[in-house]
Amino acid sequence: MSDKSDWGDWTDAFYADVDAQLTERVLDRFAPDGEIVFGNNPPAIGHDAVRELLENLRAALTGMRHEWCNRWQVTPTTLVLEARVHYLTRGGAEVILPTVTVIGRGPSALITSLRVHIDAAPLFAALDAEAVAAQEVTG
Template identity: 65%
Template structure:
């Protein structure tokens, strides 16, 4: 691939930042009008919207780790297809492992134009909702 000869290295570096929940470093890799689609959520278009989506995820998670199954370079324009089992740890300590396929499209400059994360987010959001429901604040007061 002419514009990104080390697509595997780029992918590993990108996901090192994702797993560290380094929002600024992840955003720096997006084109100004890039988009992020996470599960069945509406697309977040542009860096401001992507930051909001990633900040929400970072606020809910204590950790994230990708266990790679397969990685493919799809074309010579910088499109990568990734298959993984994603390990999420919520702030409440719930651990979930979800199968995922991600499509990353990049401009010739290397900037991400589209990041589409295809997974069933319902187990993650159900765990987050259950944790919120059992939090002391949800019961109408602070823990004493």
């Protein structure tokens, strides 16, 4: 796991699955007690909670794409990623947000911790606006 090319290949494959919203393939890379912390939300710990978080995100979006700015291997088991994430809502809005993600992997190379540092308020505002517009149409 200390080889930088391993992290690069691993990151590319992992985020291809994240961007394709392939929940089970993403979960396959998490330790059973692995966690995701997204923004200021409470941690989702364990496969069931991580699955729920990913499925909720998938239900709100038609797609996402990570545009890498920087990648730093901090230790053999810790990676820091800087990206601009392009979120595409079900209503067709594209919301681009800067993020920094810290990923920790255990001895088995499975994710033990994935912490997404993001201000998701613009994404939630776009989703809320779409929900209000849809209610007005059906209401």
